[in-house]
Amino acid sequence: xxxRAAIEQLARIVGIEVxxxxxxxxxxxxxxxxxxxxxxxxxxxxxxxxxxxxxxxRQRRAPLGLGPVHLVDATGVATWLSPA
Amino acid sequence: xxPPGLPLGYHRLDLEAGGVAAQLGLVVVPACCHLPAELxxxxxxWGLTGQLYGLRSTRNWAMGDFTxxxxxxCAAGSYAAVTLGINPLHALFAAEPLHFSPYAPSSRTQIDxxxxxxxxxxxxxxxxxxxxLIEGERFAVTLGAARAAGLIDYSAVAACKRPVLEALxxxxxxxxxxxxxxxxxxxxxxxxxxxxxxxxxxxxFAVFEALHxxxxxxxxxxxxxxxxxxxxxxxxPEVAKxxxxxxxxxxxxxxxxxxxDRQLAAAAVAGCEAGLSLGLYRDFAVGVDPDGAEAxxxxxxxxxxxxxxxxxxxxxxxxxNWGLAPVNPMILQQQGYAPFIAALRANMRxxxxxxxxxxxxxxxxxxxxxxxxxxxxxxxxxxFEDLLRxxxxxxxxxxxxxxxxDLGTVPVGLRxxxxxxxxxxxxxxVFERGHDGSFVPPAEYPPLAAASVATHDIATLKGFWxxxxxxxxxxxxxxxxxxxxxxxxRERRRDRLLLLDALVSEGLLAPERAGQFLSAxxxxxxxxxxxxxxxxxxxxxRARLMLVQLEDVVAEIEQANLPGTTDTHPxxxxxxxxxxxxxxxxxxxxxxxxxxxxxxxxxxKG
Numbered sequence: 197x198x199x200r201a202a203i204e205q206l207a208r209i210v211g212i213e214v215x216x217x218x219x220x221x222x223x224x225x226x227x228x229x230x231x232x233x234x235x236x237x238x239x240x241x242x243x244x245x246x247x248x249x250x251x252x253x254r255q256r257r258a259p260l261g262l263g264p265v266h267l268v269d270a271t272g273v274a275t276w277l278s279p280a
Numbered sequence: 281x282x283p284p285g286l287p288l289g290y291h292r293l294d295l296e297a298g299g300v301a302a303q304l305g306l307v308v309v310p311a312c313c314h315l316p317a318e319l320x321x322x323x324x325x326w327g328l329t330g331q332l333y334g335l336r337s338t339r340n341w342a343m344g345d346f347t348x349x350x351x352x353x354c355a356a357g358s359y360a361a362v363t364l365g366i367n368p369l370h371a372l373f374a375a376e377p378l379h380f381s382p383y384a385p386s387s388r389t390q391i392d393x394x395x396x397x398x399x400x401x402x403x404x405x406x407x408x409x410x411x412x413l414i415e416g417e418r419f420a421v422t423l424g425a426a427r428a429a430g431l432i433d434y435s436a437v438a439a440c441k442r443p444v445l446e447a448l449x450x451x452x453x454x455x456x457x458x459x460x461x462x463x464x465x466x467x468x469x470x471x472x473x474x475x476x477x478x479x480x481x482x483x484x485f486a487v488f489e490a491l492h493x494x495x496x497x498x499x500x501x502x503x504x505x506x507x508x509x510x511x512x513x514x515x516x517p518e519v520a521k522x523x524x525x526x527x528x529x530x531x532x533x534x535x536x537x538x539x540x541d542r543q544l545a546a547a548a549v550a551g552c553e554a555g556l557s558l559g560l561y562r563d564f565a566v567g568v569d570p571d572g573a574e575a576x577x578x579x580x581x582x583x584x585x586x587x588x589x590x591x592x593x594x595x596x597x598x599x600x601n602w603g604l605a606p607v608n609p610m611i612l613q614q615q616g617y618a619p620f621i622a623a624l625r626a627n628m629r630x631x632x633x634x635x636x637x638x639x640x641x642x643x644x645x646x647x648x649x650x651x652x653x654x655x656x657x658x659x660x661x662x663x664f665e666d667l668l669r670x671x672x673x674x675x676x677x678x679x680x681x682x683x684x685x686d687l688g689t690v691p692v693g694l695r696x697x698x699x700x701x702x703x704x705x706x707x708x709x710v711f712e713r714g715h716d717g718s719f720v721p722p723a724e725y726p727p728l729a730a731a732s733v734a735t736h737d738i739a740t741l742k743g744f745w746x747x748x749x750x751x752x753x754x755x756x757x758x759x760x761x762x763x764x765x766x767x768x769x770r771e772r773r774r775d776r777l778l779l780l781d782a783l784v785s786e787g788l789l790a791p792e793r794a795g796q797f798l799s800a801x802x803x804x805x806x807x808x809x810x811x812x813x814x815x816x817x818x819x820x821x822r823a824r825l826m827l828v829q830l831e832d833v834v835a836e837i838e839q840a841n842l843p844g845t846t847d848t849h850p851x852x853x854x855x856x857x858x859x860x861x862x863x864x865x866x867x868x869x870x871x872x873x874x875x876x877x878x879x880x881x882x883x884x885k886g
């Protein structure tokens with residue numbers, strides 16, 4: 197995996213958009229420098245591979261692999277319990 | 281499926297599988313926000329909006345306060361407005377009155393104490409120390425100068441209010457609490473109860489205020505990041521020791537919150553009794569100042585090393601850095617969204633409507649790494665579905681309708697999601713255009729919307745017509761080059777024609793009258809006739825709620841805030857040209873109210 201691909205993959209995992217379209221309709225590619233700086237604000241190590249492992253560890257440590265809170269519609273199906 | 285019969289709200293689920301036990305929060309949410317009949321299908325109502333701090337009155341202390349709010353709410357109610365919208369009341373920095381932007385607060389769960397009407401605090405009339413203070417020469421000189429000024433002098437307002445509030449707190453301690461601090465009266469008990477309800481978040485805020493005051497006085501600087509290491513941590517023994525040693529001071533800041541909450545509640549009740557059926561509409565800022573109480577109290581939640589803003593757009597070609605601290609979405613989720621829920625509740629309190637500023641923040645925010653240009657940021661996603669559902673639940677629980685400010689770059693699908701959640705879209709006259717730039721006809725406004733003539737961030741009606749915003753941008757050198765300024769001016773000339781066309785085609789302006797608003801040399805002219813036509817135009821829209829700014833009622837030329845400027849322009853400091861007494865007894869408010877009511881009755885159905 198190229199450096200850029202590894203950074204993009206990690207950015208996507210934490211929810212950073214690697215491209216965006218501005219109000220004029222122009223598409224912008226977010227620079228490596230910005231992505232690295234923002235990933236660091238999530239408290240993750242700079243090496244994308246190490247950071248991914250750390251995120252996976254956090255996920256495994258969650259009891260039963262479940263997040264702390266789940267929202268369900270009073271009227272609908274609880275999507276978090278339905279089979280994937 | 282949801283366990284049958286589980287009511288709306290927050291539940292705790294205990295799970296066990298394979299010998300592993302886990303607890304998780306289960307939140308049962310309604311499909312839709314609270315929507316009272318006033319905002320229900322077919323409704324056509326109107327509301328007044330204004331900047332509370334900017335109200336001028338013969339009795340206030342050089343800045344709008346909660347007694348002014350009550351009076352204005354009553355006036356609005358008497359003219360059949362359903363709501364009175366105000367700027368965010370979030371707590372700013374008591375130790376540094378020069379940080380006065382209501383959209384860059386220290387805490388969004390607390391209220392700014394400068395809105396307290398000191399003369400309405402229980403005990404004021406009987407307190408001799410308070411009386412001696414306000415009868416003193418220093419007070420007279422400071423208040424006199426602040427009252428005469430065209431702009432708010434926040435330091436002077438604080439210098440007048442603070443010593444008197446301190447005296448009233450000492451009186452409160454003597455009269456309502458015993459030597460051990462136990463309540464000995466109804467007021468004392470109400471205060472203790474408020475503290476209990478406020479919990480850790482109120483304590484943290486008050487301790488921060490005391491610490492901030494201490495270190496600002498010592499010259500350590502404005503930011504808690506410059507404090508000695510032990511007190512940067514809110515849970516350190518040193519902070520606990522400080523809080524004990526400064527117990528009275530910490531309690532003073534809680535007392536201010538209690539009094540602010542009591543006066544805000546009184547204003548809301550007064551408005552409702554005068555016919556303001558939905559009461560107040562409060563505004564919820566998009567974030568907090570990184571140097572403030574909330575950022576200090578939960579340093580894990582607030583991502584350091586970045587701030588939020590916006591990428592370059594037509595209005596700000598270099599992008600914008602708002603200097604606000606972003607919330608780390610992963611930590612927010614880990615905390616079960618508790619800080620978000622608490623902030624919503626705090627701002628729905630004593631309100632019938634909550635306006636969420638920059639509602640896109642539920643979906644994504646533009647983060648700019650520290651030290652980088654505003655154009656070098658990136659969008660960070662937030663758990664939109666969850667946050668929107670929490671908004672619907674809290675709206676329901678607090679019986680508070682929600683407006684989402686959806687101006688600017690709106691992600692695909694966001695407005696649809698807002699609609700299905702019963703969140704009103706926020707539409708502003710000058711932004712509602714067809715592809716050819718023409719103004720959207722009233723009948724084509726969406727029904728589930730709050731349609732406003734203007735906002736605090738754009739030119740007032742008169743300012744728009746006369747190009748005041750463009751003139752300011754030119755004067756402050758905000759345009760990248762002369763071409764950009766000329767392009768804006770060309771566009772404005774065209775906009776005036778388009779707006780006149782729209783008014784003529786709705787039959788609100790005779791074609792032969794239109795020319796008088798554009799003089800022969802191309803300089804525009806503004807009059808109340810034009811204001812009336814524009815207000816009627818918007819009143820006829822299909823939007824269930826139509827909003828008029830107080831500034832536009834009396835045709836002010838200056839806007840509250842000029843985006844892209846901070847200290848080079850007097851943002852958040854403008855006082856209304858007319859006093860509240862003049863507004864209430866003058867001809868403009870009844871005129872605008874009558875136009876709004878009449879226009880609403882004739883508005884397009886559907």
